[in-house]
Amino acid sequence: MSIKIQPEAIASLRGFEMPERLGFGTVMAPVMFRARFQDGRWSDGELLPYGPLALDPAAKVLHYAQSCFEGLKAYRYGDEGIGLFRPERNAARMAHSAQRLCMPPVPESLFMDAVNVVVAHCAGLVPGNSGESLYVRPFLMGTQPDLSVTASRAYEFYVIASPSEAYHPGNMRLWVEREDSRAAVGGTGDAKVGGNYAASLQSISRLKARGYDQSLWLNPGNRHTVDELSGMNFFAVMDGALHTPALNGSILEGVTRESLLTLARDAGLEVHERAIDIDDLLQLVASGTCTEAFACGTAAIVSPISELGDGEQRYRLAQAPGPVAMQLRTALLDIQEGRAEDRFGWMHLVQVASL
Amino acid sequence: MSIKIQPEAIASLRGFEMPERLGFGTVMAPVMFRARFQDGRWSDGELLPYGPLALDPAAKVLHYAQSCFEGLKAYRYGDEGIGLFRPERNAARMAHSAQRLCMPPVPESLFMDAVNVVVAHCAGLVPGNSGESLYVRPFLMGTQPDLSVTASRAYEFYVIASPSEAYHPGNMRLWVEREDSRAAVGGTGDAKVGGNYAASLQSISRLKARGYDQSLWLNPGNRHTVDELSGMNFFAVMDGALHTPALNGSILEGVTRESLLTLARDAGLEVHERAIDIDDLLQLVASGTCTEAFACGTAAIVSPISELGDGEQRYRLAQAPGPVAMQLRTALLDIQEGRAEDRFGWMHLVQVASL
Numbered sequence: 001m002s003i004k005i006q007p008e009a010i011a012s013l014r015g016f017e018m019p020e021r022l023g024f025g026t027v028m029a030p031v032m033f034r035a036r037f038q039d040g041r042w043s044d045g046e047l048l049p050y051g052p053l054a055l056d057p058a059a060k061v062l063h064y065a066q067s068c069f070e071g072l073k074a075y076r077y078g079d080e081g082i083g084l085f086r087p088e089r090n091a092a093r094m095a096h097s098a099q100r101l102c103m104p105p106v107p108e109s110l111f112m113d114a115v116n117v118v119v120a121h122c123a124g125l126v127p128g129n130s131g132e133s134l135y136v137r138p139f140l141m142g143t144q145p146d147l148s149v150t151a152s153r154a155y156e157f158y159v160i161a162s163p164s165e166a167y168h169p170g171n172m173r174l175w176v177e178r179e180d181s182r183a184a185v186g187g188t189g190d191a192k193v194g195g196n197y198a199a200s201l202q203s204i205s206r207l208k209a210r211g212y213d214q215s216l217w218l219n220p221g222n223r224h225t226v227d228e229l230s231g232m233n234f235f236a237v238m239d240g241a242l243h244t245p246a247l248n249g250s251i252l253e254g255v256t257r258e259s260l261l262t263l264a265r266d267a268g269l270e271v272h273e274r275a276i277d278i279d280d281l282l283q284l285v286a287s288g289t290c291t292e293a294f295a296c297g298t299a300a301i302v303s304p305i306s307e308l309g310d311g312e313q314r315y316r317l318a319q320a321p322g323p324v325a326m327q328l329r330t331a332l333l334d335i336q337e338g339r340a341e342d343r344f345g346w347m348h349l350v351q352v353a354s355l
Numbered sequence: 356m357s358i359k360i361q362p363e364a365i366a367s368l369r370g371f372e373m374p375e376r377l378g379f380g381t382v383m384a385p386v387m388f389r390a391r392f393q394d395g396r397w398s399d400g401e402l403l404p405y406g407p408l409a410l411d412p413a414a415k416v417l418h419y420a421q422s423c424f425e426g427l428k429a430y431r432y433g434d435e436g437i438g439l440f441r442p443e444r445n446a447a448r449m450a451h452s453a454q455r456l457c458m459p460p461v462p463e464s465l466f467m468d469a470v471n472v473v474v475a476h477c478a479g480l481v482p483g484n485s486g487e488s489l490y491v492r493p494f495l496m497g498t499q500p501d502l503s504v505t506a507s508r509a510y511e512f513y514v515i516a517s518p519s520e521a522y523h524p525g526n527m528r529l530w531v532e533r534e535d536s537r538a539a540v541g542g543t544g545d546a547k548v549g550g551n552y553a554a555s556l557q558s559i560s561r562l563k564a565r566g567y568d569q570s571l572w573l574n575p576g577n578r579h580t581v582d583e584l585s586g587m588n589f590f591a592v593m594d595g596a597l598h599t600p601a602l603n604g605s606i607l608e609g610v611t612r613e614s615l616l617t618l619a620r621d622a623g624l625e626v627h628e629r630a631i632d633i634d635d636l637l638q639l640v641a642s643g644t645c646t647e648a649f650a651c652g653t654a655a656i657v658s659p660i661s662e663l664g665d666g667e668q669r670y671r672l673a674q675a676p677g678p679v680a681m682q683l684r685t686a687l688l689d690i691q692e693g694r695a696e697d698r699f700g701w702m703h704l705v706q707v708a709s710l
Contacts, residue, residue, distance in 0.1 A: 025413075025502030032412055052409035053417075057387055057515050058380075062408075062496060065420035065549025066556070071502075102556040137502060141417060147380030147426075147492060147517060149552050149586055151560065160412050162502060181539035184575045188554045194420025195550020197504050199543050201421070201457040205506065220539045220575065231504055 003033075003045040003117050012049040013121060013355055022127065022165045024299065025135055029122045029161040033114040037104050037155035045110070047117055050160065056145035060152040066142035068097035068193045071298050072255075073133035074119045074126050074161075077349060078338030082123050082134075084348040085336050087115055089255045090138070097191040098140055102151035106140055114138065114159045116350055122161050123352040130337060131166025135299070167299040171306035171320045174216040174229065175207035176278060178310075181220040182230065182250075189220070189227070189250030196252075200230040212309055214295070218278055220250055225275045232295035232303065233257040234276075237324045238284055241270035248275070256296040256332070262344060263331045269324070282308060285315040292322025302329035358388075358400040358472050367404040368476060368710050377482065377520045379654065380490055384477045384516040388469040392459050392510035400465070402472055405515065411500035415507040421497035423452035423548045426653045427610075428488035429474045429481050429516075432704060433693030437478050437489075439703040440691050442470055444610045445493070452546040453495055457506035461495055469493065469514045471705055477516050478707040485692060486521025490654070522654040526661035526675045529571040529584065529650075530562035531633060533665075536575040537585065537605075544575070544582070544605030551607075555585040567664055569650070573633055575605055580630040587650035587658065588612040589631075592679045593639055596625035603630070611651040611687070617699060618686045624679070637663060640670040647677025657684035 012030035019027055028050055035045040060066045070090040077083030091112060095105035106114075115136055119126075126134040138159045142152025180203045183189025183196055203215040216234065217227045226245050228234050233254040235244045242264050247253055264271050284290035285308060293305040304321035307314055334340035335347065367385035374382055383405055390400040415421045425445040432438030446467060450460035461469075470491055474481075481489040493514045497507025535558045538544025538551055558570040571589065572582045581600050583589055588609040590599045597619050602608055619626050639645035640663060648660040659676035662669055689695035690702065 028413055028500070050412065053412055054407035055410050057405065057408055057513055058383055058492075058517075061417060061549075062422060063424050063492070063494060063549060064552035064556075065422065066553050067417060067420065069418050100557060101553050102560050135502070137413075137418070139418060145383070147490070149555070149559075151556050158412055162413075180541035181575075184536035184539035184542060184554070185578070186535035187539060187542075187575075188550070193550070193553060194416075194418055195543070195548070195553055197419035198421050198456050198548060198550055199539070200504070201419075201506050202455060204504075205457050220542075223540070 003047060003113060005047045006049070008049045009047045010355055018125065018163060022163055024164045024167045025162045027163055029125050029134070029163065031118065031121055033118050033159040035110060035114065035157045037157070042107070042110060045114055047121060055143065058145035058147055060142035060144055060146065063147065064149060065194050066101050066103060066152055067139060068094060068101060068103065068191060069137060069139035070094045070192060072136050073298055074136055074350065075133050075336050076126055076128050077347065080338065080349055081352050082119055082126055082350040083336065083338065084115065084119060084350060086255055086259065086346050087112060087348050093192060093253060094138060094140065097193055100188055100191040101193055103140060103142060103155060106157050111138065114157070118159045118161050119350045120353040121355070125163045127163055130333070133164055135162045135164045137161065169213065169300055169303050171304050172213040172295065173211065173307040173309060174214050174305055175210065175212040176308060176310040177203050177215040177217055182217040182227065183220055185221040185250065187250065190252055192252060197230065204230065210309070216308065219248065225277055226281060227251050229295050232297035232300070234293070234295055235260070236276065236281060236290050236293040237322060238290045241272060242324060243272045243274065243276060245276055246273040254297060256298055256301060259332060259346065260296055260328050263328055267327070267331070282310060282315050285317060288318060291317065292319045292325060293317055294322070294325040301332060358402060358468060360402045361404070363404045364402045364476070365710055371480070373480065373518060377518055379519045379522045380517045382518055384480050384489070384518065386473065386476055388473050388514040390465060390469065390512045392512070397462070397465060400469055402476060410498060413500035413502055415497035415499055415501070418502065419504060420549045421456050421458060421507055422494060423449060423456060423458065423546060424492060424494035425449045425547060427491050428653055429491055429705065430488050430691050431481055431483050432702065435693065435704055436707050437474055437481055437705040438691065438693065439470065439474060439705060441610050441614070441701050442467060442703050448547060448608060449493060449495065452548055455543055455546040456548055458495060458497060458510060461512050466493065469512070473514045473516050474705045475708040476710070480518045482518055485688070488519055490517045490519045492516065524568065524655055524658050526659050527568040527650065528566065528662040528664060529569050529660055530565065530567040531663060531665040532558050532570040532572055537572040537582065538575055540576040540605065542575070542605065545607055547607060552585065559585065565664070571663065574603065580632055581636060582606050584650050587652035587655070589650055590615070591631065591636060591645050591648040592677060593645045596627060597679060598627045598629065598631060600631055601628040609652060611653055611656060614687060614701065615651055615683050618683055622682070622686070637665060637670050640672060643673060646672065647674045647680060648672050649680040656687060
């Protein structure tokens with residue numbers, strides 16, 4: 001695919017000044033990538049100045065939430081430039097998400113070219129301190145203006161990016177969510193689509209009022225085994241072994257999840273992907289058999305969990321942060337930031353574009 | 356609230372030519388209403404020319420589907436002008452949908468003023484044949500540009516409209532959906548939000564390949580009782596009595612559903628709102644006890660169902676359309692189009708604006 005670099009995009013980049021405070025996902029890079037899908041084919045891509053999208057008020061995405069997205073990070077990678085972490089996994093997951101909502105999957109080559117061109121041109125915006133990154137957000141949406149509940153015939157694919165601080169939510173207190181569900185059986189739980197996130201906002205707002213940070217979602221089918229947090233996968237350490245819910249159709253297949261499992265096995269840890277009953281888990285925390293728990297995701301990498309709240313009961317983890325969480329976090333970040341050898345071939349180097 | 360009528364909106368209306376073929380929800384009226392919510396309060400409303408919305412690429416609605424909508428119809432109402440059917444019910448439901456997704460509810464007065472001003476100015480676009488209407492689509496969305504998964508702090512509320520033909524899907528063949536779910540237990544099934552519709556597209560695409568028209572969704576909790584179709588409620592006639600699934604938290608509370616129940620009771624029909632087991636239902640169709648079934652909604656009002664498909668089995672309804680469906684459809688349409696007395700106070704008359 002050929003990508004047209006608009007001169008205005010280069011001008012935006014040259015004129016951009018990094019704010020002193022970045023936050024996470026709030027400062028946007030001054031360029032974006034766009035490709036359009038119409039009449040069964042993808043257009044050439046363009047790198048444009050970041051700016052408002054012109055969307056028809058009847059566009060399907062605004063009414064029927066026909067959209068999906070990805071999140072990945074670009075890091076300063078040693079002296080070699082900029083590294084992306086396993087972007088081909090995000091490309092594959094976005095194709096899966098798109099198909100679940102009857103959208104044309106973004107071809108892997110288009111996804112990779114788009115992410116590459118944005119990162120290559122935003123290399124100067126990748127912050128340099130450990131844990132900081134350029135957060136990259138590809139998204140796809142149905143744009144056909146038509147109020148019928150049918151799949152759109154027109155789509156737009158964008159990649160935007162946000163220079164971001166390290167995201168450290170600190171020790172998290174989770175609320176065991178026994179009322180709401182994040183996703184349905186045979187629903188969209190294993191796809192990265194907007195509806196999952198919209199549905200989760202009510203639970204988050206309720207638990208914040210109770211002093212908690214995140215919901216721990218149960219499986220919508222059995223209402224008794226742990227699925228995940230909103231946007232992060234769940235891990236627990238029991239008797240020194242690492243346990244995480246097995247993929248079951250309603251859990252998002254996290255890239256960080258899979259990478260931590262690989263690193264844990266590589267370090268000789270005993271690893272179990274299995275159904276974890278919530279009442280068993282709470283009991284094991286209470287008895288001290290489950291010593292630590294943590295969540296993982298692209299943004300925070302690894303976040304220790306200090307407490308699980310269930311109705312009137314509170315279950316405190318003995319170690320937060322615990323040694324396994326910290327060991328895995330360090331191992332992953334060392335690879336991502338080029339301090340450790342990339343033994344699994346996870347890093348994808350981006351050649352910096354001259355502006 | 357004061358509403359600013361932009362001169363360009365009036366010019367758009369004066370210059371608008373109705374196309375010969377309307378379809379349903381594809382021709383858009385040349386004006387739209389907009390109000391914005393920011394810093395905890397609603398702006399004044401405006402009537403603008405219909406045109407592209409300028410949305411920040413990081414707007415929450417595009418990533419996290421924080422949006423909800425309504426659908427209602429404006430009819431030619433006798434000689435008196437234009438009638439809306441129970442718009443206050445749509446206002447109440449939209450407030451409920453908004454709250455489910457942590458959005459500020461659109462106040463009833465704002466909702467009513469907005470719908471009124473659009474319909475008053477589009478009176479010339481309300482088609483005159485029986486069954487035709489101006490389809491009115493209010494929608495609300497989170498517009499704050501910020502990639503964190505939190506409720507937006509900024510919102511936009513729009514009302515757009517589409518002059519539409521009568522929507523007659525004809526006799527429908529339904530597929531009993533035993534794999535996918537439309538909504539989750541404790542999910543968003545009783546809210547009119549985009550994610551429900553996005554999740555349903557996969558089932559619809561599968562069943563169309565099998566020659567069916569719509570999914571019959573089962574309750575996501577028990578997987579054994581009937582919930583609804585995508586965007587329409589379900590009714591069956593058994594031994595002359597009318598049965599429909601009771602509202603259970605995963606069924607959208609249809610305005611047409613409630614109106615048909617009222618008309619049925621008023622006509623002396625025996626009416627049951629209850630859990631309907633799918634296997635019982637199929638058995639009663641096979642034995643001839645269930646003689647007819649139909650779906651209802653704002654767009655089609657009443658749509659007869661001719662067949663239920665379940666795996667390799669097909670269950671044909673004895674009567675499609677059946678007499679109860681037709682009786683209720685006529686009773687409702689007669690009220691909506693001013694041929695019958697409005698005994699329930701359902702019609703809301705709109706004073707036509709001079710252009």
